[in-house]
Amino acid sequence: xxxxxxxxxxxxxxxxxxxxxxxxxxxxxxxxxxxxxxxxxxxxxxxxxxxxxxxxxxxxxxxxxxxxxxxxxxxxxxxxxxxxxxxxxxxxxxxxxxxxxxxxxxxxxxxxxxxxxxxxxxxxxxxxxxxxxxxxxxxxxxxxxxxxxxxxxxxxxxxxxxxxxxxxxxxxxxxxxxxxxxxxxxxxxxxxxxxxxxxxxxxxxxxxxxxxxxxxxxxxxxxxxxxxxxxxxxxxxxxxxxxxxxxxxxxxxxxxxxxxxxxxxxxxxxxxxxxxxxxxxxxxxxxxxxxxxxxxxxxxxxxxxxxxxxxxxxxxxxxxxxxxxxxxxxxxxxxxxxxxxxxxxxxxxxxxxxxxxxxxxxxxxxxxxxxxxxxxxxxxxxxxxxxxxxxxxxxxxxxxxxxxxxxxxxxxxxxxxxxxxxxxxxxxxxxxxxxxx
Amino acid sequence: xxxxxxxxxxxxxxxxxxxxxxxxxxxxxxxxxxxxxxxxxxxxxxxxxxxxxxxxxxxxxxxxxxxxxxxxxxxxxxxxxxxxxxxxxxxxxxxxxxxxxxxxxxxxxxxxxxxxxxxxxxxxxxxxxxxxxxxxxxxxxxxxxxxxxxxxxxxxxxxx
Numbered sequence: 001x002x003x004x005x006x007x008x009x010x011x012x013x014x015x016x017x018x019x020x021x022x023x024x025x026x027x028x029x030x031x032x033x034x035x036x037x038x039x040x041x042x043x044x045x046x047x048x049x050x051x052x053x054x055x056x057x058x059x060x061x062x063x064x065x066x067x068x069x070x071x072x073x074x075x076x077x078x079x080x081x082x083x084x085x086x087x088x089x090x091x092x093x094x095x096x097x098x099x100x101x102x103x104x105x106x107x108x109x110x111x112x113x114x115x116x117x118x119x120x121x122x123x124x125x126x127x128x129x130x131x132x133x134x135x136x137x138x139x140x141x142x143x144x145x146x147x148x149x150x151x152x153x154x155x156x157x158x159x160x161x162x163x164x165x166x167x168x169x170x171x172x173x174x175x176x177x178x179x180x181x182x183x184x185x186x187x188x189x190x191x192x193x194x195x196x197x198x199x200x201x202x203x204x205x206x207x208x209x210x211x212x213x214x215x216x217x218x219x220x221x222x223x224x225x226x227x228x229x230x231x232x233x234x235x236x237x238x239x240x241x242x243x244x245x246x247x248x249x250x251x252x253x254x255x256x257x258x259x260x261x262x263x264x265x266x267x268x269x270x271x272x273x274x275x276x277x278x279x280x281x282x283x284x285x286x287x288x289x290x291x292x293x294x295x296x297x298x299x300x301x302x303x304x305x306x307x308x309x310x311x312x313x314x315x316x317x318x319x320x321x322x323x324x325x326x327x328x329x330x331x332x333x334x335x336x337x338x339x340x341x342x343x344x345x346x347x348x349x350x351x352x353x354x355x356x357x358x359x360x361x362x363x364x365x366x367x368x369x370x371x372x373x374x375x376x377x378x379x380x381x382x383x384x385x386x387x388x389x390x391x392x393x394x395x396x397x398x399x400x401x402x403x404x405x406x407x408x409x410x411x412x413x414x415x416x417x418x419x420x421x422x423x424x425x426x427x428x429x430x431x432x433x434x435x436x437x
Numbered sequence: 438x439x440x441x442x443x444x445x446x447x448x449x450x451x452x453x454x455x456x457x458x459x460x461x462x463x464x465x466x467x468x469x470x471x472x473x474x475x476x477x478x479x480x481x482x483x484x485x486x487x488x489x490x491x492x493x494x495x496x497x498x499x500x501x502x503x504x505x506x507x508x509x510x511x512x513x514x515x516x517x518x519x520x521x522x523x524x525x526x527x528x529x530x531x532x533x534x535x536x537x538x539x540x541x542x543x544x545x546x547x548x549x550x551x552x553x554x555x556x557x558x559x560x561x562x563x564x565x566x567x568x569x570x571x572x573x574x575x576x577x578x579x580x581x582x583x584x585x586x587x588x589x590x591x592x593x594x595x596x597x
Contacts, residue, residue, distance in 0.1 A: 095562065258564050
């Protein structure tokens with residue numbers, strides 16, 4: 001059970017039921033639960049889609065695509081069944097927010113899936129939860145069962161004449177499965193290999209049927225939007241970036257934790273006020289603003305509003321909401337190496353630029369960090385990463401390339417400090433890792 | 438081959454959730470592994486036959502997912518995260534400590550079969566780093582001392 005934190009600047013929408021016992025369906029009902037879906041049942045599908053469009057809700061998994069827009073791509077008529085798939089395969093390093101939603105408010109995800117299903121005319125939804133989150137699967141399975149027992153799911157929900165089934169599904173350890181097309185492959189009982197697009201899942205998805213895939217946090221926001229209204233939700237954030245977001249503050253902070261803050265909250269304030277500043281009285285070296293795949297920001301670059309557009313303007317991405325803070329004792333080469341080790345491990349191997357690129361990069365960075373690097377390696381690391389970018393079936397290749405390019409560009413001097421047999425300046429003498437030939 | 442009643446009722450129910458049988462495969466493999474200890478030849482043959490798949494198709498899926506294994510692990514699988522958020526707060530030092538304390542390396546198992554050790558990728562505990570999962574249980578904000586207590590507790594329970 002992950003511990004909860006709070007800060008006066010928080011605006012609690014998604015997290016308002018955290019710690020309130022809302023896993024219990026009766027408690028959830030007391031806390032306005034399942035009111036939104038009943039309101040949605042009385043609305044036309046187009047009105048639902050427009051409401052979500054106007055709310056400015058954008059995908060909380062990382063891509064930041066307009067949720068209402070995504071829903072609108074699903075064809076009205078379809079010979080094959082339509083599906084809603086909740087992506088709870090949370091595994092972007094730095095991110096631990098969906099875990100709290102499933103732990104404290106599982107019914108909000110179910111209700112979000114229900115509203116999405118009504119909006120696109122689907123009668124079947126799946127909630128995919130990563131295999132490591134077994135205790136959350138137990139919570140979710142019970143929540144679904146309780147919803148069926150109340151008649152909220154199944155045939156003729158709330159006496160509306162609409163049939164809707166929602167099922168739980170579990171993973172077994174794979175970052176790549178968080179990518180939407182690999183997620184569908186996994187749910188179909190296969191290796192999580194991405195599918196080539198087009199066609200996009202909204203047209204050809206699960207078992208060939210049109211499929212809406214949204215992150216758990218995105219879906220958990222939907223009932224609040226339907227109840228509170230698009231205008232209310234949009235005004236919580238910044239233009240085109242509606243609402244609030246769960247920010248996972250991690251790394252060298254005094255008060256790490258998951259905080260719900262309005263979209264557009266200043267990053268410097270997030271680190272120094274909400275997160276309590278850098279631990280051990282050290283200085284700030286860099287910030288990874290939205291999960292391990294997002295380009296690093298320097299201390300002079302952090303006076304920015306944390307919304308999708310502002311962070312993009314600053315040359316990075318808001319991503320999945322995982323804010324990882326590095327203090328001034330961190331070796332960037334080592335950090336880049338650990339990041340790459342992860343992507344090499346998780347690359348599914350389907351396409352060559354990612355499979356070979358992550359492997360070469362990990363080997364080069366390992367050798368480099370051990371002091372056996374040469375000057376041309378620095379350019380080579382950048383060149384390899386650059387040649388993965390945009391050249392892979394799915395964004396895992398980009399996710400490995402983007403941060404690597406930023407590390408080289410922004411910390412070139414630190415790479416140079418490791419050259420020609422010099423031990424890592426951040427490690428104690430003699431502690432360097434063995435050289436890999 | 439026999440699984441528990443709980444396994445069988447879950448399996449039967451899950452089959453009704455999808456238009457194709459093989460869709461139950463990934464979660465079912467994990468539940469089978471939890472009961473048997475590993476996905477041995479017998480389990481693979483059984484699930485392949487139940488789902489109208491070849492054994493090769495099942496093995497193909499097993500080899501993709503990092504939690505699935507064809508070799509038995511220790512009773513307590515100690516999974517230490519060393520990914521970025523944990524690394525910044527001592528995850529690597531914690532892994533070294535576990536290696537020394539248990540006398541095994543990455544993916545090793547102690548001779549008495551009680552412990553396995555694994556260096557794992559992000560387990561979704563970044564704001565409570567460094568973190569470890571022992572089987573499915575999360576342990577967070579760890580220190581070497583807290584880790585020792587957890588391992589000692591496992592040892593006590595496992596040898597009772």
